Amino acid sequence: MAERYDLIVIGAGPAGLAAAIYSARARVRTLVLDEGVPGGQVKTTHKVSNYPGFPEDVKGAELARRFAEQAERFGATIARSVEITRHDLRSDVKELELDEERVVQAPAVIVATGAKPRELGLEGERGFRGRGISYCATCDGAYFEGKSIHVIGGGNSAVEESLFLTQFAAQVTIVHQFDQFQCEAGTADEALANPKIKVLWSHEPRAFLGGDALERLAVEDLKTRTRQELASDGVFIFVGMVPQTELLRGLVPLSPQGYVETDESMATPVPGLYVAGDIRVKRFRQITTAVADGTIASLAVQAYLRGRKA
Amino acid sequence: MSGNVREIQQSEYEQAIPAKGAAVLDFFSTECPPCEALAPKFEALAEQFAGQIQFLKIFRQGSRELAQRLGVSGSPTLIFYRDGAEVGPRLTGEIKRSELKQRLSELVGG
Numbered sequence: 001m002a003e004r005y006d007l008i009v010i011g012a013g014p015a016g017l018a019a020a021i022y023s024a025r026a027r028v029r030t031l032v033l034d035e036g037v038p039g040g041q042v043k044t045t046h047k048v049s050n051y052p053g054f055p056e057d058v059k060g061a062e063l064a065r066r067f068a069e070q071a072e073r074f075g076a077t078i079a080r081s082v083e084i085t086r087h088d089l090r091s092d093v094k095e096l097e098l099d100e101e102r103v104v105q106a107p108a109v110i111v112a113t114g115a116k117p118r119e120l121g122l123e124g125e126r127g128f129r130g131r132g133i134s135y136c137a138t139c140d141g142a143y144f145e146g147k148s149i150h151v152i153g154g155g156n157s158a159v160e161e162s163l164f165l166t167q168f169a170a171q172v173t174i175v176h177q178f179d180q181f182q183c184e185a186g187t188a189d190e191a192l193a194n195p196k197i198k199v200l201w202s203h204e205p206r207a208f209l210g211g212d213a214l215e216r217l218a219v220e221d222l223k224t225r226t227r228q229e230l231a232s233d234g235v236f237i238f239v240g241m242v243p244q245t246e247l248l249r250g251l252v253p254l255s256p257q258g259y260v261e262t263d264e265s266m267a268t269p270v271p272g273l274y275v276a277g278d279i280r281v282k283r284f285r286q287i288t289t290a291v292a293d294g295t296i297a298s299l300a301v302q303a304y305l306r307g308r309k310a
Numbered sequence: 311m312s313g314n315v316r317e318i319q320q321s322e323y324e325q326a327i328p329a330k331g332a333a334v335l336d337f338f339s340t341e342c343p344p345c346e347a348l349a350p351k352f353e354a355l356a357e358q359f360a361g362q363i364q365f366l367k368i369f370r371q372g373s374r375e376l377a378q379r380l381g382v383s384g385s386p387t388l389i390f391y392r393d394g395a396e397v398g399p400r401l402t403g404e405i406k407r408s409e410l411k412q413r414l415s416e417l418v419g420g
Contacts, residue, residue: 035347035404035406036343036344036346036347036404037343037346037347039343043343044343061341061343080347080350081347081348081349081350081351081407083406083407083408085408099354099407116404129384129402129403130382130383130384130387130400130402130403131381131382131383131384131400132383133384134383134384135403136342136343136344136384136403138341138342138343139339139341139342139343139344139345139384139385140339140342140383140384140385142339142370142371143370143377143382143383143384143385144383212381213381213383214383234383
């Protein structure tokens with residue numbers, strides 16, 4: 001027997017949970033699904049300094065927990081660690097099968113699956129994952145106590161997570177393709193003043209080398225085109241994100257980069273199907289912009305549901 | 311917590327991996343959202359594969375030397391064993407239930 005809801009939100013990051021808070025408060029029976037635990041990318045961000053209402057820094061995991069608690073307080077149900085094994089998002093009543101055993105239905109769905117860390121696609125990257133290569137500093141930083149590690153990237157995530165990793169590592173070398181950081185000025189200044197952080201400007205990684213575990217990182221100097229191998233105990237990769245739109249393939253228009261086109265109310269051309277957050281085509285992707293998308297999507301869904309009843 | 315997953319200490323590692331049959335070991339950490347996400351899937355599959363595969367888990371923070379010896383540097387990391395020897399690639403990071411189920415089926419099937 002299928003379980004019926006008014007709204008199913010796929011993805012429990014800031015966009016999905018903001019949508020759930022607004023919907024549940026409006027007495028819309030809301031189910032939120034997530035492959036893991038709530039929080040999206042926020043839950044693995046060591047601290048958040050620019051989310052309004054938190055004059056002191058807040059740990060990403062703590063902010064994520066609060067988002068989820070608030071949604072549950074108003075009656076939203078959050079299903080954690082579930083996998084969608086079958087889906088029909090096109091029909092008037094949308095239907096999802098979870099873990100091959102549970103079927104849920106709703107007339108409206110908000111897809112807020114966000115983005116996942118981009119892989120570099122280099123030799124050795126997959127093989128050394130978990131054996132020296134990581135995409136999550138909060139998860140794996142402690143494995144590198146006293147070690148000499150590298151961080152690939154130069155945006156906000158790369159530089160902020162480098163600062164976090166200095167709590168554990170003896171030395172953090174940032175490998176960045178440009179000759180200045182692409183992060184907020186305050187964060188850049190903090191990193192440049194940190195004695196544990198070194199930067200290899202205008203360098204790109206080329207390969208990950210070693211035996212059972214990662215031992216060396218091959219980099220290329222983009223100015224001189226010379227290549228060298230650096231001894232490394234670990235490499236953390238923060239080179240942007242890729243949208244998770246597998247559920248929507250063939251259903252809604254995607255940009256060449258794979259993001260979803262929506263109108264201003266987060267609607268897609270499929271009636272009752274909305275998207276919110278980082279998977280949308282947009283210029284800026286922040287926690288605040290994700291939360292805004294989730295809010296708008298919820299209000300648009302509420303109007304859609306009222307229209308169906310009328 | 312399910313009775314089908316046994317938590318071990320690093321001192322018990324050698325005895326805990328069965329000399330005959332299949333086992334899977336989960337290295338987990340605190341402050342690790344993908345570890346938290348894996349836990350219910352691991353327990354559900356432990357129930358499903360009860361009697362066929364031994365499900366073990368070990369807390370990384372208390373098992374530094376073992377992690378180093380096995381070359382584990384990320385959480386969660388799943389290591390698969392048949393007849394006492396590690397088999398096949400490890401799974402690490404965000405692990406899907408279907409992906410894990412597939413690996414476990416191969417472990418008992420082959």
